[in-house]
Amino acid sequence: MSEPKRKFQPDPLAAVLGFLLPGAGHLYQRRYFKGVLYLVCILGTFLYGMRLGEWKVVYFRWDQPHRTYGYLLQSLVGLPALPAYFQSKRYEFVNHQRPVDDAEKWHEISEPLSAPFTGRIRLQRENGNEFLGAVSGQLTLQPVAGDLGQQAARGSFTGTIDGKQQELKLADPLLIGPERFASEDVAPRELLDNGRRHEFSNDRRYLKCHIVTGGDQPQSIGVLEGTIPRKFFDWFQVPVEAEGLQDLHSRLGKQFEVALVYTWIAGLLNILAMWDAYEGPAYGYGDEEQDDEDESPDDSAGETAAANETASGTNESSAPTAQAATSPSSSPGLET
Amino acid sequence: MWPLLAAGTNITWHLVPLAIVISLVYNASRYELPERIVRRAARLFILIMLGMGAVFSVLMVLSFAL
Numbered sequence: 001m002s003e004p005k006r007k008f009q010p011d012p013l014a015a016v017l018g019f020l021l022p023g024a025g026h027l028y029q030r031r032y033f034k035g036v037l038y039l040v041c042i043l044g045t046f047l048y049g050m051r052l053g054e055w056k057v058v059y060f061r062w063d064q065p066h067r068t069y070g071y072l073l074q075s076l077v078g079l080p081a082l083p084a085y086f087q088s089k090r091y092e093f094v095n096h097q098r099p100v101d102d103a104e105k106w107h108e109i110s111e112p113l114s115a116p117f118t119g120r121i122r123l124q125r126e127n128g129n130e131f132l133g134a135v136s137g138q139l140t141l142q143p144v145a146g147d148l149g150q151q152a153a154r155g156s157f158t159g160t161i162d163g164k165q166q167e168l169k170l171a172d173p174l175l176i177g178p179e180r181f182a183s184e185d186v187a188p189r190e191l192l193d194n195g196r197r198h199e200f201s202n203d204r205r206y207l208k209c210h211i212v213t214g215g216d217q218p219q220s221i222g223v224l225e226g227t228i229p230r231k232f233f234d235w236f237q238v239p240v241e242a243e244g245l246q247d248l249h250s251r252l253g254k255q256f257e258v259a260l261v262y263t264w265i266a267g268l269l270n271i272l273a274m275w276d277a278y279e280g281p282a283y284g285y286g287d288e289e290q291d292d293e294d295e296s297p298d299d300s301a302g303e304t305a306a307a308n309e310t311a312s313g314t315n316e317s318s319a320p321t322a323q324a325a326t327s328p329s330s331s332p333g334l335e336t
Numbered sequence: 337m338w339p340l341l342a343a344g345t346n347i348t349w350h351l352v353p354l355a356i357v358i359s360l361v362y363n364a365s366r367y368e369l370p371e372r373i374v375r376r377a378a379r380l381f382i383l384i385m386l387g388m389g390a391v392f393s394v395l396m397v398l399s400f401a402l
Contacts, residue, residue: 258350269362282365284367285368
């Protein structure tokens with residue numbers, strides 16, 4: 001090929017680069033074919049596994065009995081898996097006030113919220129009729145001090161309701177999904193639309209609050225229930241809780257297990273790639289055996305072929321010796 | 337690979353791309369020459385598929401009429 005033969009010496013930097021991103025060590029060494037091969041194969045396997053598992057197979061939890069030992073293999077893929085470790089810390093930090101695996105919604109917000117809302121509305125009109133239907137628009141909420149010292153929320157919703165653009169005032173009681181969550185049940189609880197009892201989502205966040213009249217003594221005139229978006233880094237590789245895992249297993253079945261296997265194998269394969277970046281290929285360039293094969297086209301028969309097989313893979317432990325005997329020039333650290 | 341994600345696809349088919357990837361990466365870590373890597377990977381892939389096919393056949397026979 002066009003890539004010139006190189007001298008293989010231990011290269012720790014390439015190994016580290018290979019750990020951070022599969023194939024990066026080889027690209028750094030200008031071994032482009034293998035760099036691209038490792039990148040496509042290992043990263044592709046990892047991402048495909050994540051896709052199979054709906055992007056919820058890579059996360060880190062170290063609390064009993066939910067320890068994700070598989071993450072130790074997944075982490076060998078490097079940067080694509082490392083966010084899971086930091087996400088577990090962020091998750092613990094944000095959710096430390098509630099027990100792990102408590103899928104209950106929150107009743108308050110700690111900072112102002114402004115997001116596009118999609119869901120349903122039940123609104124009591126001035127003429128006494130009630131409107132119930134789908135709605136979407138912009139929602140804003142601010143935390144405020146309640147009458148009894150507790151935290152409350154006030155805000156507004158602007159959207160098209162029954163064909164007319166309206167602005168509604170919002171107030172407690174508020175029910176909202178956790179800020180950082182991997183798989184939340186966002187199915188409506190009060191304003192049922194399709195009768196589904198559970199509907200899990202990673203990038204949507206459940207929200208329900210009351211619509212109130214204006215003035216000093218606001219009164220409830222309706223309910224707004226639906227979802228707002230959850231930021232990518234608030235669900236990506238965040239630990240999946242028991243309820244979400246149960247949903248994944250029940251819906252995906254064996255596919256979830258296959259997804260895990262894909263990501264584990266990607267990590268294991270990157271060990272081979274890292275070692276190759278560090279010290280070069282195990283059996284050298286491979287053209288040494290090519291010479292032998294030229295003499296014996298059918299390398300599945302004959303003594304030459306038997307020697308080839310010994311030197312090229314059927315017995316790994318004896319391979320370096322065989323290679324050293326037949327091709328000292330291709331050993332790591334020697335110039336060819 | 338993406339057609340494998342279609343609903344109703346047998347989960348066993350997911351082993352094929354996995355075998356391809358393992359064959360390629362394993363042989364890439366053994367050799368340096370691209371043509372050598374590809375040839376060896378093709379051979380290993382066939383071996384893996386034959387091995388899995390054999391196991392599959394044995395299991396199928398053992399589970400016959402169960």
